Amino acid sequence: MYKYDSYDQTIVDTRVEEFREQVERRLSGELSEDQFKPLRLMNGLYLQLHAYMLRVAIPYGTLDARQMRMLAHVARTYDKGYGHFTTRQNIQFNWIELKDTPDILAELATVEMHAIQTSGNCIRNISSDQFAGAAADEVTDPRPWAELLRQWSTFHPEFSYLPRKFKICVIAADEDRAAMRLHDIGIQLTRNEAGDVGAAVYVGGGMGRTPMIAPLIKDFVPIDDLLSYVEACLRVYNRYGRRDNIYKARIKILIHEIGADSYRQQVEDEWAHVKTLGLDPPRAEFERIAGFFAPPAYDSAAPDTIDRSDPDFALWVDQNVKPHKQPGYAIATISLKPVGGIPGDATAAQIDLMADLAERYSFDELRVTHAQNIVLPYVRKADLHALWQALDGAGLATANLDLISDIIACPGLDYCSLANARSIPLAQKIANRFASMERQRDLGELKLKISGCINACGHHHAGHIGILGVDKRGAENYQLLLGGSGAEDASLGNITGPGFDEDGIVDAIERTVETYRAVRTDGERFLDTYRRVGIAPFKEAIYG
Amino acid sequence: MADPLRYRTDAAHEEPAVTLDAFLGQTNATAVRLESDEDARALIPHLDRLALIEVSFPGFRDGRGYSAGRILREAGYTGELRAQGDVLVDQIALMRRCGFDSLVPDKPLDAAAVARALSRYDAVYQKAADGRPPIWALRHG
Ligand code: HEM
Ligand code: SF4
Numbered sequence: 270m271y272k273y274d275s276y277d278q279t280i281v282d283t284r285v286e287e288f289r290e291q292v293e294r295r296l297s298g299e300l301s302e303d304q305f306k307p308l309r310l311m312n313g314l315y316l317q318l319h320a321y322m323l324r325v326a327i328p329y330g331t332l333d334a335r336q337m338r339m340l341a342h343v344a345r346t347y348d349k350g351y352g353h354f355t356t357r358q359n360i361q362f363n364w365i366e367l368k369d370t371p372d373i374l375a376e377l378a379t380v381e382m383h384a385i386q387t388s389g390n391c392i393r394n395i396s397s398d399q400f401a402g403a404a405a406d407e408v409t410d411p412r413p414w415a416e417l418l419r420q421w422s423t424f425h426p427e428f429s430y431l432p433r434k435f436k437i438c439v440i441a442a443d444e445d446r447a448a449m450r451l452h453d454i455g456i457q458l459t460r461n462e463a464g465d466v467g468a469a470v471y472v473g474g475g476m477g478r479t480p481m482i483a484p485l486i487k488d489f490v491p492i493d494d495l496l497s498y499v500e501a502c503l504r505v506y507n508r509y510g511r512r513d514n515i516y517k518a519r520i521k522i523l524i525h526e527i528g529a530d531s532y533r534q535q536v537e538d539e540w541a542h543v544k545t546l547g548l549d550p551p552r553a554e555f556e557r558i559a560g561f562f563a564p565p566a567y568d569s570a571a572p573d574t575i576d577r578s579d580p581d582f583a584l585w586v587d588q589n590v591k592p593h594k595q596p597g598y599a600i601a602t603i604s605l606k607p608v609g610g611i612p613g614d615a616t617a618a619q620i621d622l623m624a625d626l627a628e629r630y631s632f633d634e635l636r637v638t639h640a641q642n643i644v645l646p647y648v649r650k651a652d653l654h655a656l657w658q659a660l661d662g663a664g665l666a667t668a669n670l671d672l673i674s675d676i677i678a679c680p681g682l683d684y685c686s687l688a689n690a691r692s693i694p695l696a697q698k699i700a701n702r703f704a705s706m707e708r709q710r711d712l713g714e715l716k717l718k719i720s721g722c723i724n725a726c727g728h729h730h731a732g733h734i735g736i737l738g739v740d741k742r743g744a745e746n747y748q749l750l751l752g753g754s755g756a757e758d759a760s761l762g763n764i765t766g767p768g769f770d771e772d773g774i775v776d777a778i779e780r781t782v783e784t785y786r787a788v789r790t791d792g793e794r795f796l797d798t799y800r801r802v803g804i805a806p807f808k809e810a811i812y813g
Numbered sequence: 814m815a816d817p818l819r820y821r822t823d824a825a826h827e828e829p830a831v832t833l834d835a836f837l838g839q840t841n842a843t844a845v846r847l848e849s850d851e852d853a854r855a856l857i858p859h860l861d862r863l864a865l866i867e868v869s870f871p872g873f874r875d876g877r878g879y880s881a882g883r884i885l886r887e888a889g890y891t892g893e894l895r896a897q898g899d900v901l902v903d904q905i906a907l908m909r910r911c912g913f914d915s916l917v918p919d920k921p922l923d924a925a926a927v928a929r930a931l932s933r934y935d936a937v938y939q940k941a942a943d944g945r946p947p948i949w950a951l952r953h954g
Contacts, residue, residue, distance in 0.1 A: 276936050276948045283934055307873070308903060390874065420938045420948070426910035427883055427941065430876025507880045508852075546887060548940050550949035557952065 271561045289371035313387030321365040324387040329397035329415040330358030330637040337624035339380045345617040354613045358637040392422035398440045399636040403646040411441040413559040432510035433518035448755035473524035476725035481521040484529040501540035565632035571597025585668040603643040604667040612678045613641030672709040674700040681721030688721035690738025690745035731755035735762040747774040784810040818916040826865040853881035870898035879911045886912035886942035912942030
């Protein structure tokens with residue numbers, strides 16, 4: 270894992286002091302809320318329905334036990350004893366007091382964490398593949414590049430007042446576990462025929478009210494030029510992105526309006542110039558960073574088999590454990606979606622326990638996934654059973670990864686001032702309806718995603734089944750979408766028809782999955798059945 | 814107009830800035846004002862006769878001027894580069910990094926706050942238009 274040097278630490282410490290002064294000016298009345306708002310937003314502090322919410326960055330979703338314990342400490346000391354892991358691989362604390370925020374940030378800084386650029390119209394936390402460094406299918410570890418981008422984007426002087434927020438994702442495998450093409454810039458590291466690493470760059474994806482899948486803008490950027498290429502992409506956006514209408518200000522709209530070819534040409538022209546400015550760090554800097562992500566000290570004698578004699582354990586292994594690049598090791602996903610729970614929430618005690626388990630079984634490393642789960646990336650197969658037992662004792666062993674109850678849900682009307690409808694109680698209702706694990710396994714991979722309004726924080730456009738909360742003459746109403754995907758086969762869901770009330774939407778989902786069961790071929794996923802037969806049979810079953 | 818906060822040693826330029834259209838239509842103006850939606854690159858052929866370029870920041874959220882500033886410096890402009898408009902204390906360090914060496918805020922700024930804002934961060938991560946070496950260069954000296 271990356272470790273700060275004195276430069277990195279000084280920047281984060283300085284930021285804490287700057288924010289402390291800003292909060293003091295607000296508390297003394299020197300700053301009005303209007304004047305304070307853009308300042309707090311630059312530091313991840315939102316005003317929600319009932320309290321302040323603080324969003325803490327977890328760069329590319331990677332953290333160690335010490336950092337995880339600090340999150341537990343913040344949850345316990347300054348919040349109501351829990352935290353909420355988000356679809357952007359961050360964590361949010363929902364019950365924060367303004368006067369405490371400088372102290373919270375100071376405590377976070379002691380473990381190399383911050384809330385810099387977790388909101389505002391700037392380059393946000395860089396996201397990545399939660400299996401980076403461990404996945405059997407990766408070309409290289411994407412995280413050194415993500416860290417390079419993190420540093421480059423921190424307080425970027427030209428790109429701190431963009432037309433709108435800007436999200437960058439870096440992956441390095443063909444299987445896309447990070448919804449890369451739904452980012453403003455999605456980078457997939459690849460190798461060319463000569464074996465050199467480079468980047469395929471997709472620009473202009475995003476969700477929100479106008480969802481778009483990013484088109485490929487350049488198929489191979491030599492890796493040493495990556496920062497200057499991204500700089501050129503951003504400069505064209507900063508100059509020409511729309512600023513007249515906040516709903517049309519994302520880069521996806523610019524590219525949609527001028528066309529990918531025209532955008533590509535403008536970036537090429539800009540890059541030809543930018544490349545001459547010496548903005549790209551030398552190889553030595555990349556190597557310094559990459560050194561922190563060297564493989565852990567694997568036990569080369571670790572047995573490569575798993576004792577599956579405990580049937581409950583075997584079910585968990587089948588669902589939540591994935592292949593590792595190192596023989597004898599596996600990647601374990603800890604589900605934060607117990608049936609009836611709040612998707613992505615974890616208590617301080619659970620966060621502490623996951624930290625302990627990471628130390629004991631995963632070379633002191635954890636990952637946050639965009640599906641709001643936690644990953645232990647380096648577990649010896651021989652340790653999986655002991656790990657599972659420890660998780661089970663804390664309600665953390667739900668074997669539902671990528672099943673219908675592994676729901677992504679935004680905070681919705683329980684917290685969010687923009688919401689039309691509640692997301693969390695609906696997620697709980699759906700999980701309860703499908704509580705039978707046998708039934709869930711029979712339905713197979715089924716990604717269900719819920720947003721409480723058109724802003725799409727819950728990725729509903731990218732759900733195999735998506736749910737969107739709308740306001741229908743003052744009442745909460747839910748629209749159903751089918752056929753979305755945030756993976757390598759990215760697609761946007763289609764709305765089935767008129768919306769439903771809270772019970773109606775659960776019934777509609779039930780009819781949808783029963784239709785799937787009736788028409789699927791052997792081993793066919795829900796998404797593939799939908800793509801084969803189209804929306805008609807589902808509509809018929811739901812409304813017919 | 815208030816006196817600009819200047820970070821240059823030469824004498825302030827006296828000639829009023831003309832609009833971009835007016836500037837491109839005549840040959841003798843030496844000061845020009847660029848609105849935030851105008852293309853800084855239109856000035857590049859004329860930089861050697863310009864002594865002052867004033868870039869408008871109509872609202873602090875409108876960040877186009879940062880690109881304009883850097884583009885002009887990258888093209889070799891060495892005259893006065895002025896940020897005018899909704900210039901707040903929380904933006905001035907970024908403006909300085911993008912090559913602005915004179916500031917004309919709509920609302921006067923507290924001198925002590927300005928000094929603090931400009932000296933707060935010892936080091937920066939990226940190369941920009943102010944000549945400061947990025948941290949990666951310091952690391953690999
Ligand atoms: C409760 C406070 C929140 C507020 C006020 C808020 C606000 C918004 C808004 C206004 C957008 C639309 C932006 C656009 O279309 O340009 C958005 C998008 C988004 N938010 Fe949130 N959000 C909140 C919480 C969250 C949480 C908890 C998560 C993660 C679980 C999240 C993840 C996202 C994502 C992934 C998007 C879509 C990004 C895209 O369009 O590409 N947000 N949010
Ligand atoms: S999708 Fe809407 S309701 Fe949900 S968190 Fe985002 S802004 Fe709030």
